[in-house]
Amino acid sequence: MSIGPLSEHAIALIHDLCSRDDAITCAFSGAEDIVVLDLIHRSNLRVPVFAVDTGRLHAATHAYIQQAQQHYNLDLTWVTPDPSAVTAFERHNGRFSFYEDGHQACCSLRKTEPLRKHLAHFDGWLTGLRRDQNPNREALPELQVDPIFLGLRGPLKKANPLANWSRLEVEAYIRHHSLPLNPLVHQGYKSIGCEPCTRALQPHEHERAGRWWWETNTNKECGLHEQPVQIIGGLKNET
Numbered sequence: 001m002s003i004g005p006l007s008e009h010a011i012a013l014i015h016d017l018c019s020r021d022d023a024i025t026c027a028f029s030g031a032e033d034i035v036v037l038d039l040i041h042r043s044n045l046r047v048p049v050f051a052v053d054t055g056r057l058h059a060a061t062h063a064y065i066q067q068a069q070q071h072y073n074l075d076l077t078w079v080t081p082d083p084s085a086v087t088a089f090e091r092h093n094g095r096f097s098f099y100e101d102g103h104q105a106c107c108s109l110r111k112t113e114p115l116r117k118h119l120a121h122f123d124g125w126l127t128g129l130r131r132d133q134n135p136n137r138e139a140l141p142e143l144q145v146d147p148i149f150l151g152l153r154g155p156l157k158k159a160n161p162l163a164n165w166s167r168l169e170v171e172a173y174i175r176h177h178s179l180p181l182n183p184l185v186h187q188g189y190k191s192i193g194c195e196p197c198t199r200a201l202q203p204h205e206h207e208r209a210g211r212w213w214w215e216t217n218t219n220k221e222c223g224l225h226e227q228p229v230q231i232i233g234g235l236k237n238e239t
Ligand code: SF4
Pocket: 054, 056, 098, 103, 104, 106, 107, 108, 110, 111, 193, 194, 196, 197, 222
């Protein structure tokens, strides 16, 4: 499928989600999920956007998110961890415990818990997740009940309008519409997370190989997007 029908389908999904009397927000990681921001912009919708500032992002990612904020005139919230919890954690574990104890404790403190609090104010959220990013995402639907977080009024909707897109289709869309890019992409980064936990890729490496690169397992997740999947019916979510 070319990016024309793909983007039309994604815009219809976004419209369908946002046209209800629900509070919807959109995640922006500072990477190629800028495509979702562009689709929202083309939908003539005003959706609040958030970025999780773990305190360990690259300076380039901070600057890029600000660039995107200005480019789209975003209503942007930085979601941050509890500073006292970070101080207590680092007092006992140091600043680089994730290299030795798995990354879940740090990711939970800096990402999952702040996001849990933020999403509790909404009924649904939009992400830039794709099935081809990770074997753990192969069954990712376009619309689901969030398996991790609760929303304002109970179950939280999670829409993944790029679920069916390939990496090449995302890159083609970015090129076609001349979207701003995180400069780290030009240094060999594809999936971009925290600075100490992300490295540039070697040619032909999978895009998630640079995340938690010292680990050997294939489940390169931080706990925000675990399955199982419960699909929401009734919306126009089939390709
Ligand atoms: S990606 Fe690394 S630094 Fe960032 S929250 Fe997870 S473990 Fe901590």
